[in-house]
Amino acid sequence: MNRAVFLDRDGVINEVLTNRVKFVNKPKDFYFLPGVPEAIEKLNRSFDYIFVVTNQGGVGLGFMKETQLIKIHEHMIKELKKFGAIIHDVAFCPHKPKEGCECRKPGSKMIMELGERYDVDLSKSYMVGDTDTDIIAGKKAGTKTVFLGRNDPLADAIFQDLSSAADWMIADAGIQ
Template identity: 75%
Template sequence: MKKAVFLDRDGVINEVLTDRVKFVNEPQQLFFLPGVAKAIKQLNTVFDYIFVVTNQGGVGLGFMKESQLKAIHKHMMAELAKEGAFIQEVAYCPHKPKAGCACRKPNSKMIEDLARKYHVDVSSSYMVGDTDTDIIAGKNAGTKGVFLGTADPLADAVFPDLLSAAEWIIEDANRS
């Protein structure tokens, strides 16, 4: 079985609700947070896969088309690859926030589907997010949860950013 790191997108990989950008609705609105490419590159050396699992209710709410979202993800993956940082696949929930779908985090369907598709052992994997819904989705799927922010009682670890989280994730995975 393989092991993976599942990353939320907004607030983990890229800026959201900042002076530069409120929401990412087109590729040129995607601004990487500091150290993200370096962190993913480090994780690539230890983990079989890095995935992105993201709620993108803006599609269901009509703020962008699904084709625009796919263009954003293609741009994100290409820019990271230029830095030697690779994401295997992006899974997203395009439904409205209160649609009641199975894929929207805190539900774990996106993680479980990727784990099944790529033969990932979720118990040896990590979900990194900046909201409790990210951590709950990871826990529901069976991963460890890493929270980016100040505190989350459900998380296994809390860090201010992805780069410092990556160092802990690698150390923790090597201990297992």
């Protein structure tokens, strides 16, 4: 079976609620956080798959259309390739917050479906996020969890950025 890293998008891969950008509703609003392309490229060398799993309630709330969201993800994937970094698949929940769907994190449906589709051993995989909903989703799916930020009592590990987290996941997984 394969090993994977599941990444939340906003606040893990790209800026959100910063001086430069409030929300990412167009490709031009998409800015990588420092060191992210290099961290993903490093993870590519050690894990079979890198996925993005993201709640995108802006679609359900009418701030953007699903086609716009897909263009943002295509832009992200294209820009990452310039660094030799690959995202193998992107799963997103387009529903409004509190709509009660099964796919929205803290639900684990997006992780579970990607795991099944790509024959991933979730117990040897990682979910990286910057909110408790990301960590809860990873726990429900059976992955190890990494929180980016100050503190999350449920997370298996806590780091300030994806670069530091990548080094830890590679070491923790025992991958050379």
